[in-house]
Amino acid sequence: MCLLLRIPSDFFRNLPFQNEPMKVLVVEDEEALKESIVAYLRQEGYACEAAIDYRSAMLKTASYTYACLVVDLTLPGGNGLDIVRSVKENQPDTGIIIISAKNALDDKIMGLEVGADDYMTKPFHLSELNARLKSVLRRRNFNGQKVLRVGEVEVHPEAAEASVAGKKLALTRKEYELLLYFASNRNRVLTKESIAEHLWGDHIEMLDSLDFVYTHIKNLRRKIMETGVEDYIQTVYGLGYKFMSP
Amino acid sequence: MRVLTKTSLYYLLVSLVVFAVGGTVFYLSLREEIYDEVDDQLFTDKENIIAYIQQHDRLPNVTSGISEAILVRDADPADLVMEHLKDTLIYSNYDEEYIPFRQLTFTAYRQGKPYEYTILKSLMDFDDLTESTVLAMVWIFMLLLVGLVFVNYYTNKYTWRHFYDTLSRLKRYRLSQHQPLALKPSSTTEFEELNQVLQSMTEKIHGDFLNLKEFTENVSHEIQTPLAIVSSKVELFMQSENLNEEQALLLSDMYGALNRLARLNKSLILLTRIENREFAAEGQVPLHQLLQEQLAHLQEVISMRSLNVQTVEMQEVYVQMNSGLADVLLQNLLSNAIKHNHPGGSIKVLLSPQKLCISNTGAAPQDQPELLFSRFRTGHESVGSLGIGLALVKKICNLYGLLPKYNYNNGEHSLCIYFTG
Numbered sequence: 001m002c003l004l005l006r007i008p009s010d011f012f013r014n015l016p017f018q019n020e021p022m023k024v025l026v027v028e029d030e031e032a033l034k035e036s037i038v039a040y041l042r043q044e045g046y047a048c049e050a051a052i053d054y055r056s057a058m059l060k061t062a063s064y065t066y067a068c069l070v071v072d073l074t075l076p077g078g079n080g081l082d083i084v085r086s087v088k089e090n091q092p093d094t095g096i097i098i099i100s101a102k103n104a105l106d107d108k109i110m111g112l113e114v115g116a117d118d119y120m121t122k123p124f125h126l127s128e129l130n131a132r133l134k135s136v137l138r139r140r141n142f143n144g145q146k147v148l149r150v151g152e153v154e155v156h157p158e159a160a161e162a163s164v165a166g167k168k169l170a171l172t173r174k175e176y177e178l179l180l181y182f183a184s185n186r187n188r189v190l191t192k193e194s195i196a197e198h199l200w201g202d203h204i205e206m207l208d209s210l211d212f213v214y215t216h217i218k219n220l221r222r223k224i225m226e227t228g229v230e231d232y233i234q235t236v237y238g239l240g241y242k243f244m245s246p
Numbered sequence: 247m248r249v250l251t252k253t254s255l256y257y258l259l260v261s262l263v264v265f266a267v268g269g270t271v272f273y274l275s276l277r278e279e280i281y282d283e284v285d286d287q288l289f290t291d292k293e294n295i296i297a298y299i300q301q302h303d304r305l306p307n308v309t310s311g312i313s314e315a316i317l318v319r320d321a322d323p324a325d326l327v328m329e330h331l332k333d334t335l336i337y338s339n340y341d342e343e344y345i346p347f348r349q350l351t352f353t354a355y356r357q358g359k360p361y362e363y364t365i366l367k368s369l370m371d372f373d374d375l376t377e378s379t380v381l382a383m384v385w386i387f388m389l390l391l392v393g394l395v396f397v398n399y400y401t402n403k404y405t406w407r408h409f410y411d412t413l414s415r416l417k418r419y420r421l422s423q424h425q426p427l428a429l430k431p432s433s434t435t436e437f438e439e440l441n442q443v444l445q446s447m448t449e450k451i452h453g454d455f456l457n458l459k460e461f462t463e464n465v466s467h468e469i470q471t472p473l474a475i476v477s478s479k480v481e482l483f484m485q486s487e488n489l490n491e492e493q494a495l496l497l498s499d500m501y502g503a504l505n506r507l508a509r510l511n512k513s514l515i516l517l518t519r520i521e522n523r524e525f526a527a528e529g530q531v532p533l534h535q536l537l538q539e540q541l542a543h544l545q546e547v548i549s550m551r552s553l554n555v556q557t558v559e560m561q562e563v564y565v566q567m568n569s570g571l572a573d574v575l576l577q578n579l580l581s582n583a584i585k586h587n588h589p590g591g592s593i594k595v596l597l598s599p600q601k602l603c604i605s606n607t608g609a610a611p612q613d614q615p616e617l618l619f620s621r622f623r624t625g626h627e628s629v630g631s632l633g634i635g636l637a638l639v640k641k642i643c644n645l646y647g648l649l650p651k652y653n654y655n656n657g658e659h660s661l662c663i664y665f666t667g
Contacts, residue, residue, distance in 0.1 A: 030471050036478030043485070101470035123474035123508045126481045174546065189484045191498075193505045212550065237494035239484050239501075 021047040022067040022137065027057040027083060028099070029075050033122075037070060040126040041133070054078030061087050068095035068133055068140070073102060073111070081114060088115035095136035099124065125194035131184040148183040151245030152229055155183045164227040174199055175220045182233070182243035191240040217241060250402050254395050261394060265387045272383070273376060280372045281348070285331060288350040291365050292329075296354050303356065314347075314368055321362035326353050336366070345370055408432035412441055419448065421455050459518070466515045473511065477504050513634045520571065520641045530564035531572045534597055540576045541595070544584065552589055558596040558603075565665060567646045575642045578635040579604045579661055586659065594660075605660035619650065639663075 024046045028034040034050050041048040049064075051057035054077035061069070061083065069087055073080035080098065087094050096116040111119050117136040120129060138146065138157055148155040152165040162169045162179050171179065181198050182190065192210045199216070221233045230246035295316065298306040305316060321327070330351040335344040346369040353360050412429050419427055427448045429441040480501050489497070519525065541548075541555065548555055565572065583593045583606035591607035619640040639661075643650045649664040 030475060032475040033471065033478055036475065036482055039482055040478070040485075101467055101474070121512070122470045123477040123504075126478050191481070191484065191501055193501060194481075197505075212547065215550070236484075237489070237491045238498040239489075239494050240498075 021045055023047045023049065023064065024068045024070065024133070025057070025060055025064075025066045026050045027052075027069065027071040027075065027080065029053060029072060036126065037129065040130065044130055046133075052076075054080075054083065057083050058086065061091070065091055066094050068097065068136055070097050070099060070129070070133070073098060073100040081110060084111065084116050085114050093140060095133075095140040097129070097132060097136060099129070125191070125197065127181075127185045127188060127190050127194050128198055130188075131181050131198065134184045148180070150183050150186045150243060151232065153179075153183065153224065153232060155180050164224055164229055167227045169223055169227070171220070171223065174216055175223070178216050178220055182241075185243070187242065187244045189236050189239050189242050193240075195240070249406065250399055253402060254398055257394050257398055258391065261387070261391055265383065269380065269383045273379060276375065276379060277372070280369075280375070284348045284367050284369070284372075285350075288331070288348065288365060288367055292350055292352055292363075295363060295365070299354060299356055315366045317364040317366070319362050321353050321360040323360060326360060327351050327362060328353060333369070334366075346373065405434055408434065408437045409440070412437070412444065416444065421452060426452070459522070462514070463518055463522075466511055466518060469507075469511050473504065473508050477501070477508065480504060510634070513638065516574070517634070517638060517641055520638070520645055523645065525568040525571050525645075528568050529566070531567050531569045533563045533565050533572065533576075533602065534560055536569070536572055537576055537595065537597060537602075540573070540580055544580055547584060548593070551584065551587065553584065553587055554590075554592040556592060556594045558594050560595070560597050561599060563597055563599055563602075563665075565646070565648075567642075571642050571645070575639055575663075578639050579663075582606075582635055582639075582661065583659075594658075600666060601662050601664045603660055603662040605658050607657055608659050610657070611654050611659065619652075636661075 024041055026034055026037050026041070026048060028037065028050070029052050031052065034052060038048045038050050046067075049060065049066075051060050054075045057071070057075070058078075069083070071080045071083055075083075080100075084096055084098065087096060097118045097120065098111040098116045099120045099122060100111075101122045117139065118132050120132065134148075135157070146156070146158065148157070153162065154164075155162045157180060160176060162171060162176060169179075177199055178195065181195065192213045195213045195217075196210060199213070217233060221231060224232055232243055232246060234242040234244060236242050295306055298304075305318065332349055332351075334347050334349050336347050337343075338345045347366045348369055349364050349366045351362060351364045353362050355361070408430055409432075415427060415429060419425075427445055429445060432438045432441065480497060484494075484497055484501070537560070579602075580593075583604045586608045587593065587606045588608060594603070594605040596603040596605075619636050640650055642648075643663060649666075651662045651664065653660045653662070
């Protein structure tokens, strides 16, 4: 009993929070979309909370500290940009991703100017949101994983390198991006469309990008398997691919 | 034909007819009058001659009446001419031409014996009269004509000036620019009416245009959220552990269609925003740099299709436009050249201060070239493309006054953008 009382004052601050789920707040007025995002992020292991209007979002951000905020700009009761501003002021460590139906360039610039880390236009792929969220958390240095590890595959985003069982992989830029995307969404079905969009962005429209996805995946799979491990990339019927420890 | 020319011509035509008819009628009535007069005089002469013969039993002096000659011959009792008027021509040695005469032939008895008298009156004066009449008519006609045309032209020009003003304003009227048609008021009722009709019509059209535009905008924006919801739900659904193959394929098709819809919607929003001029020109955009960036970005795709890119010319070119739109423009031009190419084909890139040309090998076009720039127009081999790329190119060109031109020659498609318009 005595020992317990003598806990040092900085004990809680120094606690390793790696095992504690990271808190993410989703501010989205569209109930159904909010549910989807929350469900996906919870499956990823985040402690995900949601706010459906400006007021409750402001209340939540004032009372709790979040690792990241996913915020819609058009909200009942106020502008999402104001939430971004206030969070930026009070919790500068919190990462912020704006999701908006408005494709307006001004909104994007404004959002990034007031300190948002990323901007996504609706509709978006949940896997893409997840990947960007991970990237923001990494960059924010908010207990984010410096190394993404799936089985024996390791991706080091800071060095833009990947290795399998300690052996460095010689990847092209696109293959590396693909692997990073896979590692960010491990055990998830990634559609060919979302992979294509992740890799090529706006260029996707005109190209038979799905064929290119196939080629890249084939190459990546070959390079990983050449190191002597099992196949990490599982093909899921017509849906897409899943990256997981075999 | 301009309305002034037209009315002037009508005036001319009508005047010509009026003068022709008027001149003829004038000529005929004048002739009638003169004949009447001459005939009257001839008859008077005849009375005088008969009276003179009865009184003096000889022929009178020719100069006593108006008659210029009296011919007398024995009359044939079987065929007596009591009184006969007619025109005749007599050759004049002096004038060396035939001169028209009016002659009256009658029979009178002297000493119980019939004689046939013919008295003649020259119509020379009458001819002169006709001549001068026609001449005068022609002169009057000419003067009147010139006067008419001038007066007509200038009065018309004056009264039609509001019409021409309205016309030029209408020509300059652009639906997308939100400027109401400011027409000058006219004192001419018809033109004033025309102006009012035009004004209310353009206002109505402009209103409809705005409504339609707003509708498109709203639809595009409002569609985003439901799309995001459905897309996210399908994605969540896909993560289910116990999907069978059939269900997976259904989901996959749904997801593909959703993505297509989302991309289409994005492009439509972009088109609308360009139309709304929501993109301000940011400054001088280094087109050569952007082009090189885009080429580098597409390098992978280009090599995968074993296409060969030749840079014919690459000068430093700066264009005043929004850099985001410049990117969209180049991207669409290049992807078009890649998409409609055949494996192993080539792409030629030319950038000079006058123009930007992207040419590519490919099958001959099936459509008319001018349709190429319209929305949802796709070539035969591009499966799954939206056909909106070149419409975007055209919109962007329109916005900045650039001139896009398409050409097909010897198995080579080329799309050129002329910077000078």
